[in-house]
Amino acid sequence: MSEAKKVPGCVLCEGEGGVPVWSGPRFRLIRTEEAPGFPAFYRVVWLDHVAEFSDLSVADRALCMEAVALCEKVLRSELRPDKINLAALGNMTPHLHWHVVARFEDDSHFPAPLWAQPQRERDTAHESALARRLPAVDAALAARFAASFAQAALPF
Numbered sequence: 001m002s003e004a005k006k007v008p009g010c011v012l013c014e015g016e017g018g019v020p021v022w023s024g025p026r027f028r029l030i031r032t033e034e035a036p037g038f039p040a041f042y043r044v045v046w047l048d049h050v051a052e053f054s055d056l057s058v059a060d061r062a063l064c065m066e067a068v069a070l071c072e073k074v075l076r077s078e079l080r081p082d083k084i085n086l087a088a089l090g091n092m093t094p095h096l097h098w099h100v101v102a103r104f105e106d107d108s109h110f111p112a113p114l115w116a117q118p119q120r121e122r123d124t125a126h127e128s129a130l131a132r133r134l135p136a137v138d139a140a141l142a143a144r145f146a147a148s149f150a151q152a153a154l155p156f
Contacts, residue, residue: 004047012095013049021138022145026060027067029145031138037122038114039131040079040102042141044068051094064098067149071100074144078137079130085113104130 006013018030021042032041044067050056056064072084081102088098103110106126108118 005049007049007095010049010095011093012045012097017045017097018043019138022142022149024145024149026063029067029071029141031134035101035114037108037127038101038103039127039134040075040081040137041114042071042075042100044071044098044100046096050096051090053088053096055096063149064096067145068098068100070144070148071141074141075100075102075137078140079133082110087113 004013008014011017016028016030018032018034021029021031023029025047027044027046030043030045032043033039035041044064046056046060046064053061053064068086072086075081075084079102082105083103085101085103086098087101088096090096101114103114104126105111106123107114108120108122109116110119112119
């Protein structure tokens with residue numbers, strides 16, 4: 001597989017974009033630490049610089065969504081959240097990436113999106129307890145991604 005297509009100045013081309021969890025030939029999984037109050041916030045980042053999901057081939061779209069779905073499944077299994085939020089906005093960073101965020105009824109914004117106005121004060125005790133579990137969650141994600149996407153360079 002050739003080197004990923006990169007665009008100078010793109011934060012997701014030039015850096016990890018968060019805490020590395022797993023990386024393969026087509027995409028990587030990271031945990032972002034940029035949303036205070038939402039410690040279980042992950043991103044599936046496509047390695048080639050493409051702006052839109054429809055820029056991918058049919059096979060790559062399927063591969064990308066399998067990665068998003070697997071991330072969701074592992075978060076549900078490991079953390080038992082009340083909801084998982086999925087989003088592919090890219091307005092600030094037009095490099096294809098999917099947000100996969102475990103949400104809890106006691107988080108500061110629930111049931112609103114995490115980008116909306118807070119609904120209540122942050123529960124820092126719950127956030128800290130959740131953050132302490134994330135190394136084990138990262139390890140579970142890395143193991144499942146490695147097992148599931150060992151052949152990710154090949155269309156499926």
